[in-house]
Amino acid sequence: AEVARLAAENERIRIARDLHDLLGHSLTAITVKAGLARRLGSADPARAVGQIAEVEELSRQALAEVRAAVSSYRDVTLVGELARGRELLRASGIAADLPTGTDVIDPAHSELLGWALREGLTNVVRHAHATTCAVRLSPHGVEITDNGIGSSAPAGDGLRGLRERVTAAGGSVDAGPLQPSGWRLRVSLVRHGGGT
Numbered sequence: 587a588e589v590a591r592l593a594a595e596n597e598r599i600r601i602a603r604d605l606h607d608l609l610g611h612s613l614t615a616i617t618v619k620a621g622l623a624r625r626l627g628s629a630d631p632a633r634a635v636g637q638i639a640e641v642e643e644l645s646r647q648a649l650a651e652v653r654a655a656v657s658s659y660r661d662v663t664l665v666g667e668l669a670r671g672r673e674l675l676r677a678s679g680i681a682a683d684l685p686t687g688t689d690v691i692d693p694a695h696s697e698l699l700g701w702a703l704r705e706g707l708t709n710v711v712r713h714a715h716a717t718t719c720a721v722r723l724s725p726h727g728v729e730i731t732d733n734g735i736g737s738s739a740p741a742g743d744g745l746r747g748l749r750e751r752v753t754a755a756g757g758s759v760d761a762g763p764l765q766p767s768g769w770r771l772r773v774s775l776v777r778h779g780g781g782t
Contacts, residue, residue, distance in 0.1 A: 607747060609652065610744055611707075616644050623638050674708075675711070714734025727775055729770065
């Protein structure tokens with residue numbers, strides 16, 4: 587009975603983490619684009635309509651991702667998250683310095699680093715009040731930095747969930763404020779055959 591209870595609890599935690607990771611990014615992007623459309627309003631109706639069309643597409647993608655998560659199918663890749671992240675930062679008015687390729691990354695790490703990138707960029711948009719954001723890739727990790735306010739507030743559910751995912755894969759997460767300002771999220775994964 588205890589084994590069944592622990593299995594059910596672990597599954598509940600996994601589902602909660604997945605839903606946060608999936609919906610947190612999508613809803614942030616939808617909020618940013620809807621706000622931009624509202625601000626454009628009658629001043630630039632063509633751009634406002636374009637933003638609303640993007641909100642509609644993001645909503646469809648979020649619904650598809652939730653359906654996929656419910657059926658235990660996830661298609662998160664680093665390439666896909668770089669494209670989404672670039673668009674999210676652009677729509678938020680944050681200058682983005684993101685890599686255009688991912689050949690440096692071990693393909694076995696693509697999904698987990700995709701989740702890390704999604705969480706990190708969503709947090710930049712939601713919490714940092716940044717004007718610039720940079721992403722650096724290494725063979726076994728990703729580093730995201732911004733020039734925002736660099737809060738020392740405790741980690742939220744998303745960062746906690748990311749830490750759980752990365753730790754389960756044998757990696758590490760380092761997140762915190764930079765001096766004099768900004769924030770850094772660094773995810774390092776274990777190389778195949780050991781070491782980081």
